[in-house]
Amino acid sequence: MPGSVQSIERAAAILHVVAGAHGTLGVTGIAAAVGLAKTTTHSLLRTLLLVGFVEQDRSTGHYSLGAGLLRLGTGHLDANELRARSSNWADALAARSGHAVRLATLVGDQVVVVHHVFRPDDSAQVLEVGTIVPAATTALGAVLRAFAAGSPAGLADVRARGWAAEHGERQPGFGAIAAPVRGASGLVVAALGLGGPLSGVFDGRGQPRGPLLGMLTDAALGVSRELGHG
Amino acid sequence: MAERYVLAVDQGTTSTRSLVFDRGGRMVAVRQREHRQHFPRPGWVEHDPMEIWANTQRTAAQVLGDVGGGGDVVALGIANQRETTVVWDRATGRPVTRALVWQDTRTADLVTRLAARPDAGLVAERSGMAIAGYFSGPRLRWILDHVPRARERAERGELLFGTMETWLIWNLTGGPDGGVHVTDVTNASRTLLMDVRSCRWDPDLLAFFDVPAAMLPEIRPSVGVLGVATALSPALPIAGALGDQQAALFGQVCFAPGEAKCTYGTGSFLLQNTGTELVRTRSGSISTVAYQLAGEPVHYALEGSIAVAGALVQWLRDGLGLIGSAAEVETLARTVADNGGCYVVPAFSGLLAPHWRGEARGLVAGLTSYVTKGHLARAVLEATGWQTRDVVGAMAADSGLSLPALRVDGGMTTNNLLMQFVADALDTPVVRPMVGETVSLGAAYAAGLAVGVWSDIEALRRNWHRAAQWTPNPARATALTAEYPKWERAVQLSIAWGAP
Numbered sequence: 001m002p003g004s005v006q007s008i009e010r011a012a013a014i015l016h017v018v019a020g021a022h023g024t025l026g027v028t029g030i031a032a033a034v035g036l037a038k039t040t041t042h043s044l045l046r047t048l049l050l051v052g053f054v055e056q057d058r059s060t061g062h063y064s065l066g067a068g069l070l071r072l073g074t075g076h077l078d079a080n081e082l083r084a085r086s087s088n089w090a091d092a093l094a095a096r097s098g099h100a101v102r103l104a105t106l107v108g109d110q111v112v113v114v115h116h117v118f119r120p121d122d123s124a125q126v127l128e129v130g131t132i133v134p135a136a137t138t139a140l141g142a143v144l145r146a147f148a149a150g151s152p153a154g155l156a157d158v159r160a161r162g163w164a165a166e167h168g169e170r171q172p173g174f175g176a177i178a179a180p181v182r183g184a185s186g187l188v189v190a191a192l193g194l195g196g197p198l199s200g201v202f203d204g205r206g207q208p209r210g211p212l213l214g215m216l217t218d219a220a221l222g223v224s225r226e227l228g229h230g
Numbered sequence: 231m232a233e234r235y236v237l238a239v240d241q242g243t244t245s246t247r248s249l250v251f252d253r254g255g256r257m258v259a260v261r262q263r264e265h266r267q268h269f270p271r272p273g274w275v276e277h278d279p280m281e282i283w284a285n286t287q288r289t290a291a292q293v294l295g296d297v298g299g300g301g302d303v304v305a306l307g308i309a310n311q312r313e314t315t316v317v318w319d320r321a322t323g324r325p326v327t328r329a330l331v332w333q334d335t336r337t338a339d340l341v342t343r344l345a346a347r348p349d350a351g352l353v354a355e356r357s358g359m360a361i362a363g364y365f366s367g368p369r370l371r372w373i374l375d376h377v378p379r380a381r382e383r384a385e386r387g388e389l390l391f392g393t394m395e396t397w398l399i400w401n402l403t404g405g406p407d408g409g410v411h412v413t414d415v416t417n418a419s420r421t422l423l424m425d426v427r428s429c430r431w432d433p434d435l436l437a438f439f440d441v442p443a444a445m446l447p448e449i450r451p452s453v454g455v456l457g458v459a460t461a462l463s464p465a466l467p468i469a470g471a472l473g474d475q476q477a478a479l480f481g482q483v484c485f486a487p488g489e490a491k492c493t494y495g496t497g498s499f500l501l502q503n504t505g506t507e508l509v510r511t512r513s514g515s516i517s518t519v520a521y522q523l524a525g526e527p528v529h530y531a532l533e534g535s536i537a538v539a540g541a542l543v544q545w546l547r548d549g550l551g552l553i554g555s556a557a558e559v560e561t562l563a564r565t566v567a568d569n570g571g572c573y574v575v576p577a578f579s580g581l582l583a584p585h586w587r588g589e590a591r592g593l594v595a596g597l598t599s600y601v602t603k604g605h606l607a608r609a610v611l612e613a614t615g616w617q618t619r620d621v622v623g624a625m626a627a628d629s630g631l632s633l634p635a636l637r638v639d640g641g642m643t644t645n646n647l648l649m650q651f652v653a654d655a656l657d658t659p660v661v662r663p664m665v666g667e668t669v670s671l672g673a674a675y676a677a678g679l680a681v682g683v684w685s686d687i688e689a690l691r692r693n694w695h696r697a698a699q700w701t702p703n704p705a706r707a708t709a710l711t712a713e714y715p716k717w718e719r720a721v722q723l724s725i726a727w728g729a730p
Binding site for chain 2: 078079080081083084085087088091092094095096115116117118120121122125127129130
């Protein structure tokens with residue numbers, strides 16, 4: 001077994017002290033509590049500050065646990081936050097592609113639609129926010145499962161090429177493509193997809209038509225950047 | 231044929247944005263620059279007009295560069311923060327003081343004095359609006375009273391007055407070197423100096439506010455060529471200008487009587503087109519000019535302003551720390567099924583439409599030990615829905631027009647729970663357009679219409695596409711109608727609480 005990494009051990013000790021002190025300690029107090037030189041402690045604190053694991057009160061200089069650390073445990077991004085952050089990209093994607101746009105995320109094993117922009121033809125459509133779509137037969141589901149922990153081997157191709165397609169498997173005549181959206185951590189937090197009549201989305205050889213795939217992946221990248229990725 | 235683009239400048243309260251739209255009404259480029267907010271004393275809010283002019287030039291030049299130099303950009307439209315007041319020296323182009331922003335309350339005492347005069351009824355009668363510090367005329371008067379030698383210089387014709395669109399158009403068309411001094415009719419209608427029927431400066435109102443006519447811009451239609459923006463490009467016509475809320479109405483293509491939009495931001499502004507007849511209001515909405523196409527009659531609108539909408543969610547985040555981001559309010563609200571009997575009236579600095587009670591103060595009503603932060607979050611969102619119902623009710627009483635659907639825009643439209651609540655509370659479908667940038671789109675539409683990028687308003691209507699629709703649930707609508715009197719009671723309590 002390899003030895004432990006000293007700086008991680010020291011950072012963990014500092015975090016324990018910061019958590020216990022409830023915002024009453026500055027660098028001198030923390031250095032004393034963990035038994036390190038003040039300069040060493042200071043440089044470790046600076047790094048923890050950078051990654052958002054601690055915060056510093058501007059007036060007192062005292063440290064407390066950072067929002068980044070608190071968010072770590074909750075594991076997933078708030079679905080409503082996801083909708084608010086993706087809205088401009090999703091609207092533009094629907095307007096430019098002429099297709100309906102959906103953003104979905106995993107809640108447990110279920111694929112839940114968190115944002116839906118209508119196909120821009122003013123036909124009667126029903127808002128699908130909050131509905132569950134099948135994980136097995138949709139492009140949205142394929143992307144989310146492909147990039148989830150312990151993803152099935154059958155989805156290796158989706159992982160490799162970075163997008164998934166659906167050719168009427170869920171609903172005859174309906175086609176869709178979807179691409180991953182990544183959060184600040186780099187993990188896939190959602191899938192962005194566009195869909196419509198099969199012949200509108202795919203050409204005769206079953207490939208996404210013209211610029212659709214580029215528009216989709218650009219938008220997915222745009223949302224990812226909005227979420228702090230890359 | 232090469233694509234033809236339209237440039238829009240959205241001169242807002244916190245930033246100046248330049249956007250380029252294509253003929254489909256789709257945004258193809260955007261640049262933005264914030265300007266400094268000056269708070270020299272409590273209640274005073276100022277902007278530096280020179281900074282805003284520099285930001286306009288800079289963002290416009292950038293965005294023209296983004297679309298290949300601007301050769302295909304055929305018109306410029308301007309939308310602006312309303313009622314913000316600038317006075318400058320015609321010879322040097324230098325403002326005599328910083329701009330007095332629409333949020334600035336320094337004219338309160340002046341307005342109280344003016345309103346007490348026996349002839350004060352003239353203001354509402356001619357301008358269509360009750361005398362209030364909210365409008366630009368009293369700010370102009372304040373500058374004339376307080377800036378050394380301003381009045382005598384204005385009377386000699388050395389100083390010019392304008393709202394932000396006037397200031398920018400004058401600079402864009404040459405400034406001291408032949409700049410065009412004009413205002414659009416929607417901005418002029420919010421000075422309290424214009425006769426709302428004839429749409430001309432009213433000599434009696436000028437006398438009432440003691441404002442020299444020599445410093446006033448010429449009033450022009452919102453849609454029509456105003457001058458050439460030589461500061462940007464040798465042949466780019468400025469062909470449209472509107473106040474920002476009127477621009478949003480235009481961008482939402484609300485051209486028929488009854489059609490209405492609501493912009494849900496920090497506050498909310500609901501405008502309903504009432505056609506070419508001015509509606510006299512009794513129920514707390516105000517009559518305002520919606521827009522005017524060159525050579526056509528003026529279209530009017532009813533307006534309802536809500537001071538606190540998104541600001542209440544910000545308070546939940548920053549004041550109470552119950553949520554980490556504005557969007558999380560929906561997550562918190564969905565932890566419970568209803569408001570648990572809790573109501574929040576966000577009268578942080580009084581209530582605007584339809585109550586107009588400056589003394590009202592906010593309250594949380596109906597607290598029991600059952601109420602959790604989830605219920606509070608729901609009550610916070612519902613407050614915006616209930617306030618929308620207050621305003622729509624007042625407008626219906628004033629105009630007699632039914633509301634076929636409410637077109638919405640602004641940041642809060644990503645809140646699904648709120649949008650469904652609004653649909654249920656109004657028992658009216660709520661629809662969101664594909665292009666959320668309705669203010670700048672409206673400015674682009676006005677300018678493009680004037681130069682023939684679009685043939686007529688029907689062509690603009692065809693560009694409007696629905697991105698989402700919230701349909702009222704009949705059972706919920708009935709239940710909310712039964713619940714509405716509770717909200718009204720909470721509002722009355724907030725007014726009573728703030729009474730001296």
